[in-house]
Amino acid sequence: MSDRPTIAWLHAALQGAYGLQDAWWPAESPLEVCVGAILVQNTTWQQVTRAIANLKAAGALDPHAILALPPEAIEDLVRPSGTFRQKTRRLEIFSRHIITRWDGNLDAMFAQDGTALRVELLGIWGIGEETADAITLFAACRPTFIVDAYTTRIVRRLGLVVEGETRHDIRRLFTDALPHDAGIMRAMHALLVTHARTHCRAMPLCTGCPLADRCDYWKEHAA
DNA sequence: GTCCAGGGCCTAC
DNA sequence: GTAGGCCATGGA
Numbered sequence: 267m268s269d270r271p272t273i274a275w276l277h278a279a280l281q282g283a284y285g286l287q288d289a290w291w292p293a294e295s296p297l298e299v300c301v302g303a304i305l306v307q308n309t310t311w312q313q314v315t316r317a318i319a320n321l322k323a324a325g326a327l328d329p330h331a332i333l334a335l336p337p338e339a340i341e342d343l344v345r346p347s348g349t350f351r352q353k354t355r356r357l358e359i360f361s362r363h364i365i366t367r368w369d370g371n372l373d374a375m376f377a378q379d380g381t382a383l384r385v386e387l388l389g390i391w392g393i394g395e396e397t398a399d400a401i402t403l404f405a406a407c408r409p410t411f412i413v414d415a416y417t418t419r420i421v422r423r424l425g426l427v428v429e430g431e432t433r434h435d436i437r438r439l440f441t442d443a444l445p446h447d448a449g450i451m452r453a454m455h456a457l458l459v460t461h462a463r464t465h466c467r468a469m470p471l472c473t474g475c476p477l478a479d480r481c482d483y484w485k486e487h488a489a
Numbered sequence: 490g491t492c493c494a495g496g497g498c499c500t501a502c
Numbered sequence: 503g504t505a506g507g508c509c510a511t512g513g514a
Contacts, residue, residue: 308496
């Protein structure tokens with residue numbers, strides 16, 4: 267029975283393979299982070315990029331503008347990102363929350379404690395744990411760990427979690443192992459995304475994966 | 490034509 | 503508390 271890899275090992279292995287990652291999120295403003303986090307639900311960044319370009323071109327990357335336009339107009343703008351009726355509703359509800367609760371001032375909303383912010387975000391319809399964590403970490407710059415499909419796939423294939431363990435177990439695994447620091451959380455997330463996009467894809471079997479010798483999925487399928 | 494992509498809500502058990 | 507259905511586009 268081989269020893270189970272640790273988060274420290276994973277972090278070192280990914281950093282060794284991909285180098286230091288910029289603490290990135292592809293957005294030009296905190297609001298764009300929020301909109302992107304909602305639009306990327308169950309789709310790819312390629313699609314989100316199109317939708318955000320549409321919103322910008324229409325002058326609709328703004329809470330007041332989103333509420334001023336008819337829903338059908340927003341639906342047309344965000345259509346490339348899929349589930350466009352749901353996402354239009356989510357953008358409207360998020361915009362209304364910022365305006366009514368914070369007078370449209372995102373900076374004020376993000377000035378509060380990270381834990382309180384996360385709880386507030388989770389109370390907004392259409393924002394679940396992953397979206398709340400993405401906004402908390404990349405828009406408000408507060409430390410929290412994002413468990414997304416990439417993270418889940420990577421830790422499952424490496425045997426860091428076993429069958430039956432949930433996203434909460436995965437989140438605890440990382441938060442227990444990493445310093446409570448936004449920069450480190452961002453860098454870890456960036457490394458996971460980079461690795462998933464480069465090698466750890468759903469199908470087909472990857473080639474040249476730097477973690478292949480510890481990957482249960484690779485061992486199973488390469489045979 | 491089929492599967493998949495950086496989810497979240499609702500319903501049924 | 504959790505498994506399954508639903509939303510919907512575009513690329514491989």
